[in-house]
Amino acid sequence: MSKGHPQPAFVLVRPQMGENIGAAARAMWNFGLDRMRIVAPRDGWPNQRAVAMASGAGRLLDEAMLVDDTAAALEDCHYVFATTARMRGMTKPVYTPEEAMRVAAKKIGAGEKVAVLFGPERAGLENDDxxxxxxxINVPVNPEFASLNLGQCVLLTAYEWQRNRIEVAPVRDEMAGTVVAEQIEIEKLAEHYEQRLGDAGFFFPVGKEESMKLNLRNMWSRLPLTRADVQMLHGVMRQMVRWKERG
Known part of the structure; x- marks a missing residue:
């Protein structure tokens, strides 16, 4: 098995379709997970449909642990989560995927081995599992359509694991090769527009000129302008002046 960063093992219990196993592998690899264990796949193993669906994540399938029953898949684990859409009358703590992966990260950080069980497509995990x-782990889904596809459930859980493993900003700006404009650049832009708008008679009536300029300055300060934005806005005004002069 891979010797990458510490992580939970994802255990697919009696998966029925090779395509879903492949989709699960792909979902895991999207979020940096590569510990897959497969319990008694219905269509045997290896499965070419799984390989085809896994696309670039075929290595996970090559390295997957294949076992005959759930107990064998969990022998070395200290803590186990079971994903299910329905409560089975068992007294156990119930977590959202987000909180479950937070708990998993804490336990793994303390040196424990953690596994997550995912059931077969048709009916999910059995009570014995x-x-x-x-x-x-209980996903807050539509109660009138609670069944999640195996690959979707794996993807959801893997995403929450990744969110707990690394610090991800909820919002970030992609600068696309430019930088945020400096105050002096905003000031020059404001002066450029005030001069040209003044020439065009925009500030009317005269008694409102100062308040109109103040409103413009406030507008520029509220805009998260980049250096490229400032250059473009200068260009827009220069071109409009040229067009007017040609007319």
Whole structure:
């Protein structure tokens, strides 16, 4: 198995379709996970449909642990989560995927081995499988359509793992090769527009000139302008003046 960063093992219990196994592998690799364990796949193993669906994540399938039953997949684990859309009348802590992966990260950081069980496509995990888990992961889905595709459930859980593993800003600006404009550049832009708008008679009536200029200055300060934005706005005004002079 891979010797990458510490992470939970994702255990696919009796998966039925090779395509779903491949989709799960692809979802795991999207978020840097590569510990897959497969319990008694219905269509045997290896499975070419799984390989085709995995696309660039085929290595996960090559390195996957193949076992005959759920107990064997969990032998070396200290803590186990079971994903299920339905409560089975068992007394266990129930986590959202986000909180479950936060708990998993803490336990793995303390040296424990953690696994997450995912059930077969048709009916999900059986009670015997869930009974082996320490806690349940329950996704807050539409109660009238609670069934998640195997690959989707793996993707959702893997995403939450990645969010807990690295610090991801909820909002960020992509600068696309430019930088935020400096105050002096905003000042020059404001002066350029005030001069040209004044020439065009924009500041009318005279008694409102100062308040109109103040409103413009406030507008420039509110805009998150980049240096490229400032250059473009200068160009817009220069071109409009040229066009007017040609007319």
């Amino acid at each position: 869930i009974a082996k888990a320490n806690a349940i």
